[in-house]
Amino acid sequence: MLGQFDEKVALVTGAGSGIGRASSLAFAREGARVVVSDISPEGGEETVRRIKEFGGEAVFIKADVSRANEVESLIDDTVKTYGQLDYAHNNAGIPGRTALTADYTEEQWDRVININLKSVFLCMKHEIPRMLRQKSGSIVNTASTMGVVGFGTGPAYVASKHGIIGLTKSTALGYVKDGIRINAVCPGNTNTAIFAYVKEKLPELYDNVMAATPIGRFAQPEEIANAVIWLCSDSASYCTGHAMVIDGCYTAQ
Ligand code: NAD
Numbered sequence: 069m070l071g072q073f074d075e076k077v078a079l080v081t082g083a084g085s086g087i088g089r090a091s092s093l094a095f096a097r098e099g100a101r102v103v104v105s106d107i108s109p110e111g112g113e114e115t116v117r118r119i120k121e122f123g124g125e126a127v128f129i130k131a132d133v134s135r136a137n138e139v140e141s142l143i144d145d146t147v148k149t150y151g152q153l154d155y156a157h158n159n160a161g162i163p164g165r166t167a168l169t170a171d172y173t174e175e176q177w178d179r180v181i182n183i184n185l186k187s188v189f190l191c192m193k194h195e196i197p198r199m200l201r202q203k204s205g206s207i208v209n210t211a212s213t214m215g216v217v218g219f220g221t222g223p224a225y226v227a228s229k230h231g232i233i234g235l236t237k238s239t240a241l242g243y244v245k246d247g248i249r250i251n252a253v254c255p256g257n258t259n260t261a262i263f264a265y266v267k268e269k270l271p272e273l274y275d276n277v278m279a280a281t282p283i284g285r286f287a288q289p290e291e292i293a294n295a296v297i298w299l300c301s302d303s304a305s306y307c308t309g310h311a312m313v314i315d316g317c318y319t320a321q
Contacts, residue, residue, distance in 0.1 A: 071099025072301055077150040079103040079143070081133050081191060082160030084111020086260030087210060089118075090289035091157045091296045096124030098297060100155065103146045104128045107160070133160045133187035143194040153198045155300045158191040159210040161228075163262055166221040177224045184228035185235070192239055196248060204247045206300040209236050210292075211252040213315045229254075233311045240309035249308035251299045256315025258287040283316030 078095040082088035084106030095102050096119040104119070104126050106112040112128040119126040127149055131142040146153055164180035165172070188209050199205025214222060215229030233252055240250040257263060257277055263286060267274045278286070295314050298304055313319055 071097065073155070074099035076100045076154040077103070077146070077152050078155040078157065078300070079105065079146050079153060079195070080157040080159060081105045081131070081142075081187070082210075083115050083157075084108045086262075087255065087258060087289045087292045088157065088159040089115045090293035091159065092126065093119060093124075094290070094293040094297050095155065095157075095300075096126055097122070101150045102126040103142075103149065105131050105133075105142055105160075107132045133158075133191060134182040136190055139187070139190040140194050143191075143198060147198060152202060153195060154202070154205055156191060156195045156205070156207045157210070157296050157300075158188045158195075158207065160187060161210060164222070164225050167223075168221055169223040172223055180224035181228050181231075184225065185231040188232050188235060192235075192250070196239075196243060199248045200243075200246055205249075206304075207239075207248070207250045208296045208299045209250070209252045211236070211254045211311060213254050213256045213313060213319050215252070215254050215311065216313060216319050236311060237309045244308060249299075249304070251304075251307060251309070252311040253292060253295050253299070254311050254313040254315065254319075255292045256287060256313075256318045257281055258289055258292055260289055281316050281318055282321065285316070287314065287316065 078100040080088050080092045083092045083104040092102050092104050092115050104112050104115045116126045116128045129145050131138040161184045165176050209232050211232040212229040214226045215233045236252040
């Protein structure tokens with residue numbers, strides 16, 4: 069059976085775990101050749117292994133997305149490896165420390181902003197010229213419900229995710245006539261390593277977060293990946309500059 073992304077190439081950052089691993093697998097199932105990128109070789113190689121297990125095509129390229137030279141090399145190596153770049157899921161991110169704003173150190177702030185927000189700028193800066201040459205492409209940036217609402221002890225994370233939405237809208241407008249669509253996904257609480265950790269170490273917080281989630285469960289990473297795939301697909305041909313909330317009604321309250 070033909071996949072909707074046969075002959076296409078997708079790049080996913082933060083692809084060694086959670087949502088990025090799920091979108092990498094989903095791109096590959098649709099027929100795309102996938103560049104799986106992460107700072108963690110173990111996680112990234114495991115994602116590649118899972119893709120190859122069902123006959124998909126993927127390669128791991130290590131990159132720290134907060135470093136300009138590594139991002140530039142990542143996009144260059146993607147094109148050297150597979151000849152083109154059709155889809156990018158700029159997804160790598162960290163939660164950072166939870167603390168009130170006045171208790172946040174400058175170093176902690178810079179780390180979260182660099183890994184979560186600057187990285188998305190760097191990725192798009194190098195992805196877009198390639199897509200312009202092809203006169204087509206679709207980019208999805210991972211924001212969060214925390215890009216739409218606040219969280220008292222997450223100033224840097226919340227600022228980084230609000231920033232991603234603003235950056236997504238501005239960049240989408242800038243290239244709206246060039247055949248490149250740029251959107252964001254805003255996941256609610258999703259069952260990934262972050263929540264496995266919270267469940268084990270901070271059960272009270274886990275229960276509180278669950279109680280505040282109207283649908284009564286956390287998302288599976290695949291439910292976020294499905295939205296990424298749709299946003300990249302031709303079915304979303306008129307959708308650009310959008311921040312799609314996928315949160316089991318969390319922000320509807
Ligand atoms: P995860 O920890 O399972 O995966 C994140 C991946 O990013 C890891 O493999 C990690 O190695 C990689 N990474 C971290 N720093 C990196 C760097 N500097 N360069 C390259 N890779 C790096 O987390 P996840 O839940 O899958 O998160 C993916 C994205 O989704 C993040 O941007 C996160 O903020 C966002 N998000 C997650 C949730 C949730 O509830 N899990 C909710 C909203 C948004």
